[in-house]
Amino acid sequence: MSDYPITNGKGFTGRHMLFIMLVFFGIIISVNMTMAWYASSSWSGLVVENTYVASQEFNKKAQAMQAMAKSGVSGEFALQDGLIVYRLRNRDGSPATADAVTAHFKRPVGDHEDFVIRLSKNRDGHFETRHRVLSGDWIVEIVSKNEGTIVMHEAIRINRAGFVQ
Template sequence: MSEHQITNGKGFTGRHMLFIMLSFFGIIISVNMTMAWYASSSWSGLVVKNAYVASQEFNKKAQAMRAMATSGVSGEFALQDGLIVYGLRDRGGSPAAADEVTAHFRRPVGDQEDFVIRLRKRPDGHFEARHRVLSGDWIVEVISKNEGVTVMHEALRINTAGFVQ
């Protein structure tokens, strides 16, 4: 055999490299498209209606939340047999002054079952409303006001699985 022997095997060619590159990027693109489809079909992505307006209001809301935290007012939420009850207490444990309480029930994902309900004031200072709440996870945002001024604003995450409605 001489030094300049020619072999019949083609070895690794440009076509092999092209096939490897197309396979590699094809897999990446198909995985990304699958993940994008799952993301867009399972969550609306909507956190706020207008992100710019929400960002402009952030400092004002943060200051109001700090003022509420230092006021000593606390709320107590209960849900039993379709009855929503909310108690509002001041630092001393007495019923806090409030004339309006609304509860915003939101699902963590999606907004098809969301609802807002206004609670009526009872003689003992608690607020209540009767409403059927479907089983599952909820974020309940309770806003209490007295003469139009927000006294308490809190968000609670609850799970109603197992509750009788």
């Protein structure tokens, strides 16, 4: 007699190992393919069109933003029931002078719902317009100009209920 127990089955074979490996790698590949599809279909990946040009313009833009901050002009954005309101104020609280305000509404991810809208001037420092803004998160870039010169340029993150900075 043998010291080894007698079994009726073959036990763990090469076919079993092949099946386990195919299932394991099949799951990994399908998850990676799904994640790659979601990544490529939801975000363009572009922050700037040309990174070289953007890097060359960085210092000039930084100086303009510093000058804008020193001017003391500030903006106040509100979104209520389809009414987009933007108020410009000087450091002392008086209305700031501007003749054009443009708001660029951008989704944080994807660009298929982005839009640009010009706000109408009601009085000095007060601009508004009616436009339907879909629910969800938005990044609103607001550019205020007076005779072609940028008075205020800011970007805020909002949602339909209000804004978050």
